[in-house]
Amino acid sequence: MLGSEIPGGKWGDTMHVPDGFLDVPTSLATGVIAAVGVGLALRGARNELNERTAPLAGVVAAFVFATQMINFPVGAGTSGHLLGGALAAALVGPWTGVLVITVVLFVQALLFADGGLTALGTNITLMGLVGVGVAWLVIVAVRRLLPKRLSSVPIAAASGALVSVPAAATAFTVLFAVGGVADIPVQTVFAAMVGWHSLIGIGEAIITGLVVSAVVATRPDLVFAARPILEATELEIRQSGVAA
């Protein structure tokens, strides 16, 4: 699966929404949505970050940047890469997760020409706001359904990942319907986007589940999505003098 077509490597193929796909009014609108969303995240993240978790947010962003360079094949000449919204939300919290993905997208757009500049608001809206937001809602819902155990956290994170990718693809289709420059039937774009991104979502779920379970296994105290479970456990066995 990796061998044949790699002479020279491939970095150029990683693609977010480029300039030109969406018209100017739509790009401006998503720019405003992104700015408001990131503004809210800047406030919300204050309650998620402390001296121990702030450095983790930096490392998670770096890790998401790195994994987005890895396109994995999903069949028929298509590949996918991690969006990272569920991973960031599970590890550092939803508001901080939005900021993490936003920083990654900024670096990619400005330094690596990956994703357009007028499309930056679109990409932040899709992968930051929709990706992280949907992932977090699913994580919270699944965590509520599962037993209050640490092993439930990676499953919840993987579920969030699975749903977040087709959700972002759906959101793209909505933007395309509103302001797509090309004259193509929306149903065609919708079917193709959601079909392929459901497959990519499976890859996203596997990677997210593996990484979150590795972190939960070594440092559950640093995992944002594990906090309610740890707190519940601490209440049950209070006499053991739990370290923070």
Added chain:
Amino acid sequence: MSQQTAAAAGSRRTRHFLLVFLGAALLIAGVVSFYASSHPDGLEFVAESTGFLDTAQDSPAAGGPLADYGVAGVQNARLSGGLAGIIGVLVTLLLAGGLAWALRRRTGTNTEA
């Protein structure tokens, strides 16, 4: 063990954990990325197959020294892409880590509470 030494041991353990995590990111971006699939990703594939890929315009950043995950002037593809990946990881780490550090809740000396 006094509370203070327990806290110091805790922060050393955290630092070790973060370094391992960062090391994984550097390894992925610097080395493993070379072996990534060269097929177009979901969005690009859909844009091409449904016929709107040609509406894409080059980013104004396309002429930058790191555009398309390569370092301008470095001929060796493995080295060029690996270096670009490592630079990207470190820049992202500093920006996101710096932002998070600026936003953190300050708990005074009671950091491990």
